[in-house]
Amino acid sequence: DAGVIQSPRHEVTEMGQEVTLRCKPISGHDYLFWYRQTMMRGLELLIYFNNNVPIDDSGMPEDRFSAKMPNASFSTLKIQPSEPRDSAVYFCASSLSSGGAYNEQFFGPGTRLTVL
Amino acid sequence: RKEVEQDPGPFNVPEGATVAFNCTYSNSASQSFFWYRQDCRKEPKLLMSVYSSGNEDGRFTAQLNRASQYISLLIRDSKLSDSATYLCVVPPTRIYNQGGKLIFGQGTELSVKP
Numbered sequence: 001d002a003g004v005i006q007s008p009r010h011e012v013t014e015m016g017q018e019v020t021l022r023c024k025p026i027s028g029h030d031y032l033f034w035y036r037q038t039m040m041r042g043l044e045l046l047i048y049f050n051n052n053v054p055i056d057d058s059g060m061p062e063d064r065f066s067a068k069m070p071n072a073s074f075s076t077l078k079i080q081p082s083e084p085r086d087s088a089v090y091f092c093a094s095s096l097s098s099g100g101a102y103n104e105q106f107f108g109p110g111t112r113l114t115v116l
Numbered sequence: 117r118k119e120v121e122q123d124p125g126p127f128n129v130p131e132g133a134t135v136a137f138n139c140t141y142s143n144s145a146s147q148s149f150f151w152y153r154q155d156c157r158k159e160p161k162l163l164m165s166v167y168s169s170g171n172e173d174g175r176f177t178a179q180l181n182r183a184s185q186y187i188s189l190l191i192r193d194s195k196l197s198d199s200a201t202y203l204c205v206v207p208p209t210r211i212y213n214q215g216g217k218l219i220f221g222q223g224t225e226l227s228v229k230p
Binding site: 031033035042043045048050055056091095097103104105107108109110 | 160161
């Protein structure tokens with residue numbers, strides 16, 4: 001398996017522009033997570049999906065952030081309009097449910113976003 | 117109380133040293149715990165799972181103290197390649213199953229020097 005795939009790996013954009021981050025989870029995994037990591041705040045969960053349905057989006061900072069999962073093999077995280085404080089590494093992770101147990105989350109390589 | 121708190125870093129140790137990190141958690145009902153490792157500018161990866169009193173894998177030992185609600189990670193005979201950030205991971209503080217959601221600690225940075 002190729003693992004979790006994210007694109008782009010690096011994104012530099014100007015304030016006010018729309019940014020779209022993409023993720024392909026591991027085939028067969030039914031959970032998908034979007035995280036943001038900064039030096040100040042560490043790894044923060046933004047939103048997660050189960051079987052393509054958003055379960056908890058309480059970590060999404062504000063209305064400028066939105067996430068979709070149109071099918072089991074693809075998800076997007078969109079920021080519109082972007083701001084310099086959105087600069088961070090954004091990780092996508094996926095896992096396989098197992099009767100209520102907490103299973104290993106597999107992370108993608110991340111997208112390093114810089115908003116100028 | 118935060119759901120998970122870790123020792124502040126960084127830990128700077130010489131090669132061959134034994135080092136231990138502690139992590140406290142707030143959910144007394146938690147049954148599963150994890151240590152993840154994150155190398156500089158890389159993604160986090162699972163290092164060890166802890167489901168009972170502890171777990172050992174080579175030079176790495178994870179121990180769980182349910183009464184005091186903390187878990188620890190012990191690294192013996194540390195290597196240069198052990199330099200990384202170690203993340204303590206616990207289930208969220210809720211009664212119902214949150215379906216796979218995990219809470220990641222801030223991480224403890226370890227630097228092993230020659």
